[in-house]
Amino acid sequence: MRLRALVRGGLVALCGAAVVLSGPAAVPASADPTLDDAKKKLAAIEQQQSEIGEQWAEVKLQLAQSKTKVDTLNADIANQQRKVDGMRGQAQQAAISRFQTRGVDITVQLITSPDPDAFLSDMSTMGKVDQNLNSLLQDYQAQQANLADLQRAARDQVTTVAAEERRLASLKNQIEQKIQEGQALVDQLTEQERQRLNAEEEASRDTSRDALADIPVGDDSGSADSRALRAVKYAVSKVRTGQYVWGAEGPNNFDCSGLMLAAYRSVGISLPHSSRAQSGLGRPVSRSELKPGDLLFFYNPIHHVGMYMGNGLFVHARNPRNDLEITKLSSYPAYQGARRVVG
Incomplete structure (x- = not known):
């Protein structure tokens, strides 16, 4: 039986969908109630694994975005710090100048001036200078406040990153527990029951083995975008040797969305x-x-x-027990819809 190790390098993945364990009509359904019950339990466990794996993938995306925000905030803080540092000297000089002029009464300045008329004519100019000094000090204070806001936002974002990292670790532990549950369930089966289980799963792939040689060309493939066809060829080329590994995106290990990512990445x-x-x-x-x-x-x-490959077949990274395979769309459960990303 094709069973992988419980944890491949610490990152066995569970993003794949719940396995449909009952085979097509070509393989008689098991009459063994023990095996039937085990198949139902195993399907439920693998669906739970898949759901947790998707949560892990989403949190990982959020973590990457949060780290990018931290980097952006740190860059903004550095720029703002340079701006504040550049204004500090001007603000200090303005404060000193204000202190010096406020220390002498204007009447005294008028009486002691060697040219009172010139002093009075300069008063309006001095008022404008004072306004400029006020504006400079206010601008400096505003820039300092902006710097403090950026620093506070960066600290908050760092806290978010730490929380998301803890969430990732928790989800990883949950997935590994589900892997162990599934393995324990399979280990409880007799050798004959495991052979039946393996035969039923294999039967769902037998009808599409010829598809590994090339992409089927049917009525639904003639007008497909050339990049999409190359992406399909990439995914199909990984079926024989590729393994399902949680969180992986190639070149040899993939989870479900990682295979899609790698296939389309190969065409830019x-x-x-x-x-x-x-x-x-x-x-x-x-x-x-x-x-x-x-x-x-x-x-x-x-x-x-x-x-989708054409002719009613699709290629996917199914789960750790089945790795990568080509399956009939009509035989796979819970279809929700399709999206065309190119063409």
Whole structure:
């Protein structure tokens, strides 16, 4: 049986959708109530893994955005600090000048002036200078306040980053616990039951084995965008050797959204590493309008994504037990819709 280690390098992924364990009509359904019950429990566990994995992907995106905000705020703080430092000397000189002139009464200045008429004519000019000094000091104080606001925002954002990192660690632990639950459930089966389980899962892929040789060319693929077709070829090329690893995006390990990201990255198109985030890209297409390269989304809320190939087939990173595979769209549960990101 094709079972992977519980944790591959500490990051086994669970973003894939819940596995549909009952095979097509070609493989008789098991009459063993123990195996049937185990399949239902295993499907539930794997769906929980998938949902937690999607939460992890979303928090990871939020963490990246928060770190970018911290970097931006730090750059703004540095610029603002230079501005404040540059104004500090002018503000200090203005304060000294004001102190000096306020120390002598204007009447005394008039009496002691060698040219009283010139002194009086300069009074209006001195008033304007005083206004400029006031404006300079006020501007300096405003810039200091702006600097303090930026520093406070940066501290708040650092706190947010720390909270998101703790959330990621918690989700990782939850996923690993679900992996252990699923493994323990499979280990409880007899060898015969495990063989039946494996045969049923394998049967859902047998009908599409020929698709590994090339992308099917059907009525729904003739007008597909060339970049979308190349993205499909990339994804299909990873099926035989690629493994499902939580949070991975290539070149050999992938989770569900990571495979989509890597496939489109190979043709110069950027996607977020989250099936839910990817479900908001491009434009929606109906099931009857599907073309190769369209992204297919499953479950509500969405926590699995695959790529349509044509001829009713799609390629996806399914889950740690099944890795990457090509599946009939008609046989996969909880289809929610499709988006076309190019073309």
